[in-house]
Amino acid sequence: MPPPSDIVKVAIEWPGAYPKLMEIDQKKPLSAIIKEVCDGWSLANHEYFALQHADSSNFYITEKNRNEIKNGTILRLTTSPAQNAQQLHERIQSSSMDAKLEALKDLASLSRDVTFAQEFINLDGISLLTQMVESGTERYQKLQKIMKPCFGDMLSFTLTAFVELMDHGIVSWDTFSVAFIKKIASFVNKSAIDISILQRSLAILESMVLNSHDLYQKVAQEITIGQLIPHLQGTDQEIQTYTIAVINALFLKAPDERRQVSLSFLWSCFFLFQEMANILAQKQLRYIILTHVIRAQRAINNEMAHQLYVLQVLTFNLLEDRMMTKMDPQDQAQRDIIFELRRIAFDAESEPNNSSGSMEKRKSMYTRDYKKLGFINHVNPAMDFTQTPPGMLALDNMLYFAKHHQDAYIRIVLENSSREDKHECPFGRSSIELTKMLCEILKVGELPSETCNDFHPMFFTHDRSFEEFFCICIQLLNKTWKEMRATSEDFNKVMQVVKEQVMRALTTKPSSLDQFKSKLQNLSYTEILKIRQSERMNQEDFQSRPILELKEKIQPEILELIKQQRLNRLVEGTCFRKLNARRRQDKFWYCRLSPNHKVLHYGDLEESPQGEVPHDSLQDKLPVADIKAVVTGKDCPHMKEKGALKQNKEVLELAFSILYDSNCQLNFIAPDKHEYCIWTDGLNALLGKDMMSDLTRNDLDTLLSMEIKLRLLDLENIQIPDAPPPIPKEPSNYDFVYDCN
Numbered sequence: 142m143p144p145p146s147d148i149v150k151v152a153i154e155w156p157g158a159y160p161k162l163m164e165i166d167q168k169k170p171l172s173a174i175i176k177e178v179c180d181g182w183s184l185a186n187h188e189y190f191a192l193q194h195a196d197s198s199n200f201y202i203t204e205k206n207r208n209e210i211k212n213g214t215i216l217r218l219t220t221s222p223a224q225n226a227q228q229l230h231e232r233i234q235s236s237s238m239d240a241k242l243e244a245l246k247d248l249a250s251l252s253r254d255v256t257f258a259q260e261f262i263n264l265d266g267i268s269l270l271t272q273m274v275e276s277g278t279e280r281y282q283k284l285q286k287i288m289k290p291c292f293g294d295m296l297s298f299t300l301t302a303f304v305e306l307m308d309h310g311i312v313s314w315d316t317f318s319v320a321f322i323k324k325i326a327s328f329v330n331k332s333a334i335d336i337s338i339l340q341r342s343l344a345i346l347e348s349m350v351l352n353s354h355d356l357y358q359k360v361a362q363e364i365t366i367g368q369l370i371p372h373l374q375g376t377d378q379e380i381q382t383y384t385i386a387v388i389n390a391l392f393l394k395a396p397d398e399r400r401q402v403s404l405s406f407l408w409s410c411f412f413l414f415q416e417m418a419n420i421l422a423q424k425q426l427r428y429i430i431l432t433h434v435i436r437a438q439r440a441i442n443n444e445m446a447h448q449l450y451v452l453q454v455l456t457f458n459l460l461e462d463r464m465m466t467k468m469d470p471q472d473q474a475q476r477d478i479i480f481e482l483r484r485i486a487f488d489a490e491s492e493p494n495n496s497s498g499s500m501e502k503r504k505s506m507y508t509r510d511y512k513k514l515g516f517i518n519h520v521n522p523a524m525d526f527t528q529t530p531p532g533m534l535a536l537d538n539m540l541y542f543a544k545h546h547q548d549a550y551i552r553i554v555l556e557n558s559s560r561e562d563k564h565e566c567p568f569g570r571s572s573i574e575l576t577k578m579l580c581e582i583l584k585v586g587e588l589p590s591e592t593c594n595d596f597h598p599m600f601f602t603h604d605r606s607f608e609e610f611f612c613i614c615i616q617l618l619n620k621t622w623k624e625m626r627a628t629s630e631d632f633n634k635v636m637q638v639v640k641e642q643v644m645r646a647l648t649t650k651p652s653s654l655d656q657f658k659s660k661l662q663n664l665s666y667t668e669i670l671k672i673r674q675s676e677r678m679n680q681e682d683f684q685s686r687p688i689l690e691l692k693e694k695i696q697p698e699i700l701e702l703i704k705q706q707r708l709n710r711l712v713e714g715t716c717f718r719k720l721n722a723r724r725r726q727d728k729f730w731y732c733r734l735s736p737n738h739k740v741l742h743y744g745d746l747e748e749s750p751q752g753e754v755p756h757d758s759l760q761d762k763l764p765v766a767d768i769k770a771v772v773t774g775k776d777c778p779h780m781k782e783k784g785a786l787k788q789n790k791e792v793l794e795l796a797f798s799i800l801y802d803s804n805c806q807l808n809f810i811a812p813d814k815h816e817y818c819i820w821t822d823g824l825n826a827l828l829g830k831d832m833m834s835d836l837t838r839n840d841l842d843t844l845l846s847m848e849i850k851l852r853l854l855d856l857e858n859i860q861i862p863d864a865p866p867p868i869p870k871e872p873s874n875y876d877f878v879y880d881c882n
Contacts, residue, residue, distance in 0.1 A: 147166060147167045147168050148164050148165070148166055148167070149164070149165045149167060149210050149211065149212055150163070150164050150165075150212050150213065151163055151165055151212075151213070151214045151215070151216050152213075152214075152215045152216070153178055153192070153215075153216045153217070154195055154215065154216070154217045154218065155182055155217070155218045158182055160215075161178070161181060163178070165210065167207065167208065167210075170204075171192075171202065171204055172187070172188070174192075175190055175191065175192060175218075178190075178192070182218070184218075188221070189220065189221050189224050190218055190219065190221055191218075191219060191220070191221040191222060192216045192217070192218060192219070193216065193217050193219050193254075194214070194215075194216060194217070194760065195215040195216055195217040196215070196744070196760040197745070197747070198253070198254075198745055199217075199250070199251070199254065200253075200256075201222055201254055201256040201257060202216065203256055208804075208805055209761070209805075211761060211762050212762075213762070214760075214761075222254070222256045222257045222259075222260045223260045225251065225257060225260070226257060226260035226261040226263075226264055226266070227264065229247060229251070229261065230266055230269065232244030232247075233245055233248060233269070233273070234269070238295075241295065242294060242295050242298070245295055245298035245299055245302065246294075246298050248261070248298065248302040249298045249299075249301040249305065252301075252302045252305035252306045253305050255309045258305070258306050258311065259309075261306065262306060262311050266306070267303070267306060267307070267312050267316075270299055270302060270303045271303070271317060271318070271321045273299055274296075274299060274300070274303070274321060274324050274325070275318070275320050275321055275324050293337075293338065296335070296338050297337040297338050300338060300341035300342065300345065301337075301341055303341075303345065304341055304344055304345060304348075307345075307348065308348075314348065314352040314353040314356055315355060315356065317349070317356065319359055322356065322360060323363060325342050325345050325346060325349075326342075326346065326360065326363035326364055328342040329342050329343060329346065329364065329368060329369075329372075329387075330363075330364075330365075330368040336377060336380065339372070339380060340379060340380060340383055343372075343380070343383035343384060343386070344383055346360055346364065346387050346390075347383070347386050347387050347390045350387070350390040350391055350393075350394050351390050351393070351394065354394065357394045357395075360391070361391055361395075364391070366426060369384055369388065370425065370426060370429055372384040373385070373426075373429050373430060373433055373434065374429060374433050375433075376437075378434075378437075378439065378441075378442060381433070381434055381445065382445045382448055385430070385434075385445075385448040385449065385452060386448050388452065389448060389451045389452055389455060392452075393451075393455060427601060427604060430449075430452075430601060431601045431602060434449070435449070435598050435601055436598075436652075442749070443594055443718075443749070446594035446596060447592075447593065447594045449596040449601075450589065450590075450593050450594055450595055450596040451589040452596075453596045453597065453600055454584070454587070454588075454589040455589065456600070456606075457583050457584075457585050457600075457607060458585060458586060458587075460534055460580070460585050460607060461585055461586040463532060463533045463534040463537055464529065464530045464532050464533075464534040464576075464585055464586065465529045465532055465586075466529070466532045466533045466534075467526070467527045467528075467529055467532055467533070468523050468526035468527055468532070468536065469523075470521060470523040470524060470527075475523065475533070475536075476523055478536055478540050479511075479523065479536070481540065481543070482539055482540065482543055483507070483510050483511065483514065485543045485544070485547060485550065485551070486510070486514060486543070486551055486555070487510055487513075508520055511569075513554065513557075513558035514554060514568055514569050515557065515565070515566070515567030515569035515570050515571060516567075516569035516570070517567075517569070517570055522569065525569060525570070525573060526573070528573075530576075531573060531576040531577040531580060534576055535572055535573040535576040535577070537608075538572060538576050538607075538608055538612075538615075539568075539572045541605065541608040541611070541612070542572075542608075542612045545608075545612070546612050549612070549616055553566075553568055553615070553619050554568055556619075557619070563628045564627070564628055565629075566619050566622040566623075566635075567629070567632075568619075571615065571618050571622075571632075572611075572615060574632075574636055575611065575615055575618055575636075575639070576611060578636065578639075578640055578643075579607075579610065579614060582640070582643065582644065582647070583607075590791040591791070592718075592792060592795055592810065592811075592812070592813070593791060594813075597647065597650060597651075598650065598651075598652045598653075599651050599653050599654050599656065599657050602652075602653050602654060603654060606654070609654050610654070610657075613654065613658050613661065614639065614643060617639060617642060617643070617661050618635065618636075618639050620665075621635055621638055621639055621642065621665075621666050622635050624665060624666035624667065625638065625666050638666060638669055641669060642661055642664045642669060643661075645660075645664055646660040646661050646664060686864070687865075688849060691849060691852070692849065695845070695848055695849075696841070696845065699841055699844045699845055700832070700841065703822075703832065703837055703840050703841065703844070704822075704832065706840075707819055707822045707823035707826055707832065708738060708823055708827070710819045710823065711734035711819070711820065711824075711827075712734045712735070712736055712738075713733065713753055714732060714733025714754060715731070715733070715812070715816055715819075715820065716729050716730075716731050716749055716750055716754075716812070717729065717730055717809055717810065717811070717812065718812065728745075729745070729746040729747075729748065729750075730743060730744060730745045730746060731744060731746055731750065731754045731759060732807075733753070733754065733756070733759070734765075734823070734827075735756065738765065738827065739764065739765055739766070740762050740763065740764055740765065741762065741763040741764075741765065741807075742756045742761070742762055743759055743761050743762075743763070743807070744758070744759035744760040744761050745760075763801060763807060765827050767801045767802060768799055768800070768801050768824070768827070768828060769800045769801055769802075770799075770800045770828075771798070771799055771821060771824045772797065772800060773796065773797045773821060774793050774794065774796060774797075776798075777797060777798040777808060778806050778808060779796065779798065779806075779808040779810075780796050792810060794814070795810050795812075795813070795814065795817050796808075796809065796810050796811075797809050797817065797820065797821055797824075799824065814835075814836075815836065817834075818834035818835060818836035818837070819836070821834055822834050822836065822837055
């Protein structure tokens, strides 16, 4: 007979004593269980004790998390959080440097536990730490020369404890003084500082900016590009990551008017610099990120890739204002841009005299030229830019192309103006629609995803990367138009082909704009037709009745193969990131399926693993038999929590949860869509349910196609009939049969 579900068998340790094996009744109050344990070791004052996990996490057991205790868990009897917090609060104020250092080290470790953190914060511990940073560091400056390692470690542990305590979201960031902000900023601004201190200082500044508008203003006044650039030029990728994270945070929280100042906010400095200094720093910072981060001789880790992706998104979001601005037909400055496009294309040497007869002639000439430029409204082309998106951004791109690629611009305009009306590629209309399409591809105006790492190195190779991107694509559009021999009725078809060409080239992640241009050269209209034809043939070849019957017959074998692959991947396991609404952090946990497919092993990790994590190093277990259901997206408990649904769509698409026992769940956010599909498929397979992911459908189609092609190799060039051939009549005699006997 199985034991009751409320009874959990655990081992409990106590220093200097043999561990005890106990059965814990989850229905009993936790205080009663602790009293029972204390009585077993003859310990008085049980209210001063608590239970905690004996693994590396050392998290306290509370009424809220006690249901996470599983059979076989090892616990430790220890001092209660309140007692521990009180003792550490006193120890970190010790006059002994060694005692203070040891206390701060313990505090940095224990502060990860929210139960302890709450007790320490209740003792006004945050204020004590900030005072130590503000004044305590100065007090020990004199000792630096003789006790430099001790001082560095002490400050590092202090800042680590502060970061961990604040990360629980118990205390508001708005409570900190200017002196504290200046002190943290001074650690970042120093040319030589301990790596751990620098890392935590950058993390604190990032959190301040993201969580408080007032602190953003104060931090931005303390941090300049001059102090940030050396951190990007170093070799420590973690420091580079935190530095770019601070840049992203400042940029994300900046008022709109500051973001729009010629990109100087992003690439140069964040406040008052002279104009020339802005331009130089803008190019310098972009070049340093390209040289020391993107093109450094080492792999870019996921966190760095994410920060580069965020930087890329925020850069392109600077275009949103122009993208959503309609042209004012009465604005002479805006109309002058159109006049400039016409002047560059047709190089009008002289203007007619301003008489009634010549005025009509000039209007007629302008109308003719605007028609050649490909505007829809020949009389007043300003009306073409009243649609948003792309608004004025399209006109900006056209002017940039005309000025910086003048030969290509003039060639395209004159080349099309010399064609028949129905075969001309309208430059104006094409530029407007292309700008809109590129904004959709790059998702201009959307907030960056919390999980995406999809950055494109080529956009970091030029100060005006979007405009150059447009210039390459508008020339591609004109080339594709000619290859398709398109007419005005084919405009939308041409745009679809161009979008496919651009998307296929981007998926190869070209390292430069020249490489992107080269990829597009290989994706001519003829090549796109071949790709489409190949994909279409792969679908059409297998639609005959005999092939469909063969598919139906072998499909169960293929599904079983996919199922085994999914389960094997679950056995290998995956590292999942812990996402935090207040600050993105390098906190990880790992989950994997046991080889016998009966238990899920999971546990927290200190850092991202380089390979598989052994089962015995994962502290927690979940029997597959206990799993009640697997839910995804908005149905997940962690997506229903307050503020969780404010996450963007991509986070929701990667979320899934395992529901087990009563009101218990294991929550996941997959690293990417592929891992999401692997895990949801694998978990559904364990529960005997169908695998319904897009990845399964794609794998099934691919494997079915390959299997059928292999089976039909001997029938190559033989047409397969739709219906089976008729059975011939029986022969009149069987004299041709040879009797072996």
